[in-house]
Amino acid sequence: MVPIVAELDLAPRIDAVRRFNRFYTRHVGALNEGLLESRFSLTEARVLYELAHRELPTASELGKVLGLDAGYLSRILGGFRKQGLVGSQPSQADGRQSLLTLTESGRAAFELLDARARKEIAEMLGRLPEPEQRRLIAAMHAIGSLLGAPEQAEAADKSSYLLRPHQPGDMGWVVGRHGALYAQEYGWDEQFEGLVAGIVAEFLKRYDPKRERCWIAEQDGENVGSVFLVQHSKTVAQLRLLLVEPRARGLGIGARLVAECVRCARQLGYRKITLWTQSVLHAARHLYERAGFELVQEQPHRSFGKDLIGETWELKLTPGA
Amino acid sequence: MVPIVAELDLAPRIDAVRRFNRFYTRHVGALNEGLLESRFSLTEARVLYELAHRELPTASELGKVLGLDAGYLSRILGGFRKQGLVGSQPSQADGRQSLLTLTESGRAAFELLDARARKEIAEMLGRLPEPEQRRLIAAMHAIGSLLGAPEQAEAADKSSYLLRPHQPGDMGWVVGRHGALYAQEYGWDEQFEGLVAGIVAEFLKRYDPKRERCWIAEQDGENVGSVFLVQHSKTVAQLRLLLVEPRARGLGIGARLVAECVRCARQLGYRKITLWTQSVLHAARHLYERAGFELVQEQPHRSFGKDLIGETWELKLTPGA
DNA sequence: TGAATTTATTTGACAGAGTCAATTAAATCG
DNA sequence: CGATTTAATTGACTCTGTCAAATAAATTCA
Numbered sequence: 001m002v003p004i005v006a007e008l009d010l011a012p013r014i015d016a017v018r019r020f021n022r023f024y025t026r027h028v029g030a031l032n033e034g035l036l037e038s039r040f041s042l043t044e045a046r047v048l049y050e051l052a053h054r055e056l057p058t059a060s061e062l063g064k065v066l067g068l069d070a071g072y073l074s075r076i077l078g079g080f081r082k083q084g085l086v087g088s089q090p091s092q093a094d095g096r097q098s099l100l101t102l103t104e105s106g107r108a109a110f111e112l113l114d115a116r117a118r119k120e121i122a123e124m125l126g127r128l129p130e131p132e133q134r135r136l137i138a139a140m141h142a143i144g145s146l147l148g149a150p151e152q153a154e155a156a157d158k159s160s161y162l163l164r165p166h167q168p169g170d171m172g173w174v175v176g177r178h179g180a181l182y183a184q185e186y187g188w189d190e191q192f193e194g195l196v197a198g199i200v201a202e203f204l205k206r207y208d209p210k211r212e213r214c215w216i217a218e219q220d221g222e223n224v225g226s227v228f229l230v231q232h233s234k235t236v237a238q239l240r241l242l243l244v245e246p247r248a249r250g251l252g253i254g255a256r257l258v259a260e261c262v263r264c265a266r267q268l269g270y271r272k273i274t275l276w277t278q279s280v281l282h283a284a285r286h287l288y289e290r291a292g293f294e295l296v297q298e299q300p301h302r303s304f305g306k307d308l309i310g311e312t313w314e315l316k317l318t319p320g321a
Numbered sequence: 322m323v324p325i326v327a328e329l330d331l332a333p334r335i336d337a338v339r340r341f342n343r344f345y346t347r348h349v350g351a352l353n354e355g356l357l358e359s360r361f362s363l364t365e366a367r368v369l370y371e372l373a374h375r376e377l378p379t380a381s382e383l384g385k386v387l388g389l390d391a392g393y394l395s396r397i398l399g400g401f402r403k404q405g406l407v408g409s410q411p412s413q414a415d416g417r418q419s420l421l422t423l424t425e426s427g428r429a430a431f432e433l434l435d436a437r438a439r440k441e442i443a444e445m446l447g448r449l450p451e452p453e454q455r456r457l458i459a460a461m462h463a464i465g466s467l468l469g470a471p472e473q474a475e476a477a478d479k480s481s482y483l484l485r486p487h488q489p490g491d492m493g494w495v496v497g498r499h500g501a502l503y504a505q506e507y508g509w510d511e512q513f514e515g516l517v518a519g520i521v522a523e524f525l526k527r528y529d530p531k532r533e534r535c536w537i538a539e540q541d542g543e544n545v546g547s548v549f550l551v552q553h554s555k556t557v558a559q560l561r562l563l564l565v566e567p568r569a570r571g572l573g574i575g576a577r578l579v580a581e582c583v584r585c586a587r588q589l590g591y592r593k594i595t596l597w598t599q600s601v602l603h604a605a606r607h608l609y610e611r612a613g614f615e616l617v618q619e620q621p622h623r624s625f626g627k628d629l630i631g632e633t634w635e636l637k638l639t640p641g642a
Numbered sequence: 643t644g645a646a647t648t649t650a651t652t653t654g655a656c657a658g659a660g661t662c663a664a665t666t667a668a669a670t671c672g
Numbered sequence: 673c674g675a676t677t678t679a680a681t682t683g684a685c686t687c688t689g690t691c692a693a694a695t696a697a698a699t700t701c702a
Binding site for chain 2: 010012013014016017018019020021023024025026027028029031117118121122124125126128131132133135136137138139140141142143144146147160166168169170171172173174175176177178179180182183184190191193194195196197198200201202203204205207221
């Protein structure tokens with residue numbers, strides 16, 4: 001019989017991981033990274049890749065990055081030199097080293113390989129409808145960050161996300177991530193998730209596209225942030241439910257969401273933006289402060305199982321600006 | 322500048338996939354599946370694995386499954402035979418084939434390898450806190466089913482899920498999946514997601530653990546179903562928000578959720594369960610019918626951008642049973 | 643400074659992983 | 673029955689990767 005209450009049994013998880021490992025190994029093997037009809041082996045392709053993505057690397061640098069035996073690598077590079085794919089110049093700093101570069105034809109060979117590999121992946125992605133592609137990327141991203149892929153975080157830069165209006169499913173994401181994150185980070189109880197659910201329910205029910213907005217920040221197809229601009233009165237807008245996923249913090253997404261709200265409120269003719277937050281939410285308070293909001297009221301209260309100090313912030317909008 | 326509106330540009334997704342492939346290849350390579358100090362190569366271990374999981378396979382069967390060259394495999398099997406790890410018996414049906422089995426010591430070798438591999442994965446999982454483990458498994462499952470791993474689906478059987486009470490984040494999941502699935506499958510508009518958000522908001526606000534329940538069905542750490550039992554009146558309970566993810570359908574999860582509601586309502590002393598559904602939701606209606614519910618009222622209405630026929634179903638509970 | 647040690651690279655020898663073609667013997671097709 | 677196909681084996685070979693030795697430049701330390 002299926003147990004009602006979860007026991008922390010690792011065994012099925014271990015099996016799931018191993019099943020996935022077997023599956024994914026085969027999957028990657030089937031892709032073969034564009035070298036099906038090329039004269040390069042997988043290792044050679046990896047070397048070529050690193051050569052194309054580094055500035056004047058040395059052989060030992062490549063060996064370290066790729067985890068290759070120095071002798072093996074030396075032979076591969078020798079072969080490349082013979083084929084005229086790489087050139088080398090002696091290092092000024094260290095007479096033992098050579099600084100390696102791809103020649104014209106070396107770069108051409110890499111481009112060809114790279115284009116083929118991209119095409120393969122594009123075909124694989126193309127077999128999936130758009131929302132499933134997004135789920136796939138999101139899942140890969142999740143695995144990468146959970147298993148600690150430093151370069152996954154590195155690769156995220158300021159232009160790696162986009163803002164878009166809400167779609168089916170997004171409101172649930174907003175509710176769930178508010179509930180889970182505030183429970184985890186501040187120990188708030190389920191009343192908070194309920195409050196958020198009430199807010200989004202109200203938003204969807206009374207949603208007026210001419211007076212209100214929701215933005216979802218998306219990165220690699222995965223939701224990483226949200227903010228709402230709702231009508232508080234004819235002339236006053238309210239900013240609500242600002243959230244940025246921990247793993248996407250530090251990219252300026254929060255500031256961007258707030259700025260977008262302010263810009264839009266001004267455009268829609270509001271005179272003032274108001275918002276309610278808590279004194280413990282330091283990161284959010286900073287964002288409001290830097291966007292020009294001013295603290296106008298403080299109010300201690302007990303909510304979500306904690307003693308909190310609620311704060312009202314306001315930003316006056318000059319219509320002309 | 323970051324674009325406001327999403328354009329369907331594959332390039333960043335392709336890069337994300339390739340980054341993940343590189344990362345995961347290295348990750349799996351680092352795991353080495355328990356054969357670090359064993360006398361087996363990776364391929365030999367894979368052969369051993371298949372031998373341990375099949376009934377009297379033939380060499381060609383193994384070769385097909387593992388994608389190995391027949392000659393290569395023949396040599397590996399020859400080695401195993403020499404070491405006394407596999408035995409073979411001639412096939413009655415086909416004189417060219419031998420039916421392979423692991424000997425005692427072959428099985429022992431496999432068990433050792435298997436235990437080591439499990440231990441490795443367990444250590445990796447152990448480094449993650451419990452909720453992150455669940456996210457990891459969920460993400461792997463998502464990738465597996467998106468890229469079409471038939472055995473991932475196969476492996477799901479009736480005892481592969483569990484029911485548990487709700488946790489932070491679950492309500493958001495319920496809202497989001499209702500919103501996304503009904504939009505996708507029936508074309509309902511965002512008003513429906515708003516309605517669900519309102520229901521869960523109300524549920525959390527008034528939640529009385531003695532009179533009400535929520536069950537979340539979880540599979541490999543991923544939410545795949547939900548149902549709520551809420552108080553309608555002193556003697557009448559209401560079943561709400563029954564949902565099963567498409568990929569988890571056919572495992573009896575829906576029936577199980579309904580049965581759990583009925584059992585619990587009876588135990589809590591309710592005299593009747595009522596529920597509201599729509600005529601187009603055939604699968605759900607079947608479940609209710611088979612659980613003993615009876616259709617007591619029909620009501621055409623226009624909601625969620627569609628013309629629908631709402632239905633009220635009821636189940637009388639005999640207190641003694 | 644200069645001898646000892648370390649480091650970057652190359653080379654030779656070799657083992658393991660995997661492919662390809664040829665061979666044998668049994669099974670199947672027509 | 674002869675022709676073709678299939679399962680399994682074997683030999684020859686290539687590619688992948690490791691290990692140890694050699695060389696030359698750089699660094700350390702007394």
